[in-house]
């Protein structure tokens with residue numbers, strides 16, 4: 235199991251972890267990083283996984299049936315979880331501004347980016363409360379503070395709700411031994427993002443570098459000069475999941491190379 239950073243292979247020994255959406259992108263990097271740290275990892279995706287790391291559950295967590303199935307499987311096979319990383323999220327809404335977004339687009343954004351996490355937390359928290367320990371991490375987005383108004387407004391609003399929910403949850407369960415935090419990535423160059431860059435370059439008849447810069451420009455620039463990498467996000471998640479972050483609770487960690495322009 236390789237990661238770009240060195241890690242203690244025993245740090246998460248004995249910890250049961252669920253990462254939603256762990257077959258691609260940041261989720262995959264998080265799965266690999268936590269497994270490299272010795273955790274027993276379970277993950278989910280809608281499509282079958284070719285060579286999943288750890289326990290794989292095929293389910294659509296944007297539906298109630300999907301989260302119920304994941305909760306059932308995780309409880310049956312792992313007996314519960316010590317770390318829950320709610321990573322699934324994203325937007326498939328059409329372009330065209332706010333008037334192009336119908337009820338279904340809004341509902342899909344809320345189901346995928348807010349309710350999947352709410353339902354999984356609700357199903358797996360009782361076990362954490364019983365054992366008096368656990369870590370929950372919600373993957374939000376800088377768009378919750380820096381909403382792009384075109385196709386992703388419903389996504390941005392759903393991520394804002396996720397961050398607010400995460401803070402409220404932290405207040406309720408912190409006194410009972412559960413730590414809850416949020417990670418808010420900026421532009422992270424996943425393989426899906428690389429495919430998008432290649433497509434944009436193709437459509438515009440330019441190269442990948444120009445297309446990447448075009449995306450960076452829509453965000454108002456990235457002061458470090460490049461998008462983030464999935465394994466950099468995984469490193470932050472691993473830190474927050476570990477005992478090294480024992481007093482970090484109810485916080486949001488932005489990882490965006492400086493994109494958000496204000497304090």
Ligand SMILES: NC(=O)c1ccc[n+]([C@@H]2O[C@H](COP(=O)([O-])OP(=O)(O)OC[C@H]3O[C@@H](n4cnc5c(N)ncnc54)[C@H](OP(=O)(O)O)[C@@H]3O)[C@@H](O)[C@H]2O)c1
Nearest residue numbers: 255257258259260279280281294295322323324375421422
């Ligand atoms: N990439 C960025 O620049 C960026 C920036 C800010 C925030 N984020 C947030 O970071 C998180 C991860 O994004 P990513 O870009 O790494 O995603 P990604 O590359 O598109 O990967 C998504 C993963 O989740 C799975 N998945 C998607 N929808 C699912 C569903 N409904 N049920 C179960 N599994 C599902 C996918 O597999 P299947 O397709 O097979 O289901 C895949 O394994 C998301 O919450 C996203 O909003 C991303």
